Amino acid sequence: MGQVIRSRDEAWVRIEDASAIGAVRRAAAALAEAAGFGEHDRGRVALAVSEAASNLVKHATEGMMLIRALPGPTTAVEVIALDRGPGIRDFTRALRDGYSTTGTLGVGLGGIARMASFHEVYSVPGRGTVISMCFTAGADPAPASRVSGLTRPIGEESVSGDAFACVDSPGTAVAMLCDGLGHGELAAGASRQAVRVFQEHSDLPPVALLERVHRALAGTRGGAVAVARLDRGSGLVRYAGLGNISGWIVHAEGRQGMISVPGIAGHQSRTFREYEYTMPPHSMVVMHSDGLTDRWDVSSFPGLTTRSPTVVAATLLRDAGTRRDDACVLVMKGTA
The missing domain is CATH 3.60.40.10 (PPM-type phosphatase domain)
Structure with missing residues (x-):
């Protein structure tokens, strides 16, 4: 029998002001702890989620984040950030630490790329950005996604x-x-x-x-x-x-x-x-x-x-x- 994938409890959070950053960070850290992540890995998840949420507050329109656990041989935490903001026009510059852009996920994109076990960004200028982040404990690989x-x-x-x-x-x-x-x-x-x-x-x-x-x-x-x-x-x-x-x-x-x-x-x-x-x-x-x-x-x-x-x-x-x-x-x- 193959891997069973099903809908499950999913926490959607609207990211409209700075007060949402702490809430989504705590939710992600709690889910990572429930999944058996150690202190270092929980901190990695919390920091990446904070960076993504901060950029949604600063630059996005209708920003939302989803946090959920992924079942499978390797327990993982998945975080999805999406918005209707201006999009990212220059990924190379956006990946540089400290670079600020009017596109969503600018300042923290380089850090997110290093902290996540897997990440993917899809952005269309003028329409918005979707970023998918997957976190696993230690050096475990991110689960395959078909x-x-x-x-x-x-x-x-x-x-x-x-x-x-x-x-x-x-x-x-x-x-x-x-x-x-x-x-x-x-x-x-x-x-x-x-x-x-x-x-x-x-x-x-x-x-x-x-x-x-x-x-x-x-x-x-x-x-x-x-x-x-x-x-x-x-x-x-x-x-x-x-x-x-x-x-x-x-x-x-x-x-x-x-x-x-x-x-x-x-x-x-x-x-x-x-x-x-x-x-x-x-x-x-x-x-x-x-x-x-x-x-x-x-x-x-x-x-x-x-x-x-x-x-x-x-x-x-x-x-x-x-x-x-x-x-x-x-x-x-x-x-x-």
Whole structure:
């Protein structure tokens, strides 16, 4: 069985003024301590997060940070900073210690690069910046990233009604995304049930797995659900969806939509269907709930398809996400 990746408790923090810097630093240090990091490594995490948050306060518009633990053989802490600021026009200068820029993440970018076990920056002038930081204890390598997903609750809610889960192995990746009907705890309960069924039956074909989820959600509020199985060797994607989950095969030149049938998992379904698609080289599967508008255009994000799944997911969530609904986006990379 491959690595299981699923939505989990995620702390989103708005970075609007200096008071948020201490809060996000403490949250990151506490998560690192819970993950078993020693004092030195906890300090490394706290300092990098402080630098990123400080630059969001100084230079960004609509700055936010996400802090979460990453499961796997190597325990890791992941921090994502995103904003709608002016972007970084000169990375070489921004990496120099002590250099100040009107672009986000200028002063502390060089330090962040040294302190993080892995980091990645994606910035488009005039649109904003996304930085992904991964921290591990000691000299442990950062976990490989071929699949990543993000959830964000509506408004000031503490829980999201959307959820995802994925089983990733070298040859295949199987993913499910559920958008619980409505929002809040009842919607989250439906999504958690869908995740439990997925984890127990992820070896089934997508249409059979979707049917299992549909039956299991009968006692819940229900929701929209989609399942995708990616075979990296053949480049084939098998997809089955019920309700308004958006599924796409995305490459540098554009995207191809994948079909979901109308209905509500747990309540309404006339039929279940599975469709097969061929992925072009250097492409990826993107699935998202209707908390993201489906009108995003990958060609407006230069070089985004070459970036990690985490950066792709964060960029789409920032630019296509709406604060008027729970939001969830999942990205699976194919072969190189």
